[in-house]
Amino acid sequence: MLVYKVSGVKASMGSGQHKFNETTGLGYHNHISYNNGTYHRERVELKLHDNNTQNKKLKVSVYYETLCPASVEFFADTLRTTMDRLSSYIDVHLVPYGHIEESTMLGRSYFKCQHGPAECFGNMIHACAINVISDKKKALKFNICLMKYGRDNRVWDFQTALHHCGRIHAVYVPEVIECFQNIRSDNLLSKYGEETYNFFNRITEAKQRYVPYVVFENYGANTTEDRTSNFLQQVCNTIVPKPNPCYHR
Incomplete structure (x- = not known):
């Protein structure tokens, strides 16, 4: 399972589709939910999180x-x-x-x-x-x-x-x-x-x-x-x- 940093908080991928650019370290996740007969999709901006190396020179x-x-x-x-x-x-x-x-x-x-x-x-x-x-x-x-x-x-x-x-x-x-x-x-x-x-x-x-x-x-x-x-x-x-x-x- 990939772990991402979303607005400073660790978050694992839920259901839905996600895309990630390994070059930039950025991506997004289309979170899909179902409620009362209707599908809902929410796009969440993502950034790969790594406590040991991310943003380190x-x-x-x-x-x-x-x-x-x-x-x-x-x-x-x-x-x-x-x-x-x-x-x-x-x-x-x-x-x-x-x-x-x-x-x-x-x-x-x-x-x-x-x-x-x-x-x-x-x-x-x-x-x-x-x-x-x-x-x-x-x-x-x-x-x-x-x-x-x-x-x-x-x-x-x-x-x-x-x-x-x-x-x-x-x-x-x-x-x-x-x-x-x-x-x-x-x-x-x-x-x-x-x-x-x-x-x-x-x-x-x-x-x-x-x-x-x-x-x-x-x-x-x-x-x-x-x-x-x-x-x-x-x-x-x-x-x-x-x-x-x-x-x-």
Whole structure:
């Protein structure tokens, strides 16, 4: 028996005909009754009800580093096109850290990044953007823009990219730079380092500790399975009901 939500109340189907659109999650039921020799039909608007998934955004975590070629491609192409289509259906959490060697001296953190000092700079810029831009979706698009700018221009000049993407996404860049220039950026990066280490400690195979590494955090998904490959398709196959944009590629 199907269970529907009608005006905020659970209701099971009675006698009569019903139609339901799996794409939109909407439908109606023609309730038919018989009284004193006369048939009566009443149309009731319906919406599929699911306490666990209905109206939930898919939570996605992305572990990455800013100068890793695979991370750059994922941001510039895969994540960008997915957000263009499905930004209303997914909630992306960025973790800009990757394979950093972190040390502490006199209460200050020091970082050695896999792709050199420029990558540490980029990771801090991403961390600061996430921190100072109150609109989470705008922060995500801003960081995607930074990655795409570098990839498209083959120049990893984050200063130029900052102002370019700031103009496009209406971000007050001096606030991001101020964050980077003080100890706040160190603290933010250390926080992402702790999150990265805690996550990869759950991955038993050392060879699987790579970036980018993308996981789904809800909808009953395996929270350690990498979803980077065929990301858009995996998003569409996980969200219930499947979003309309998934049918029009």
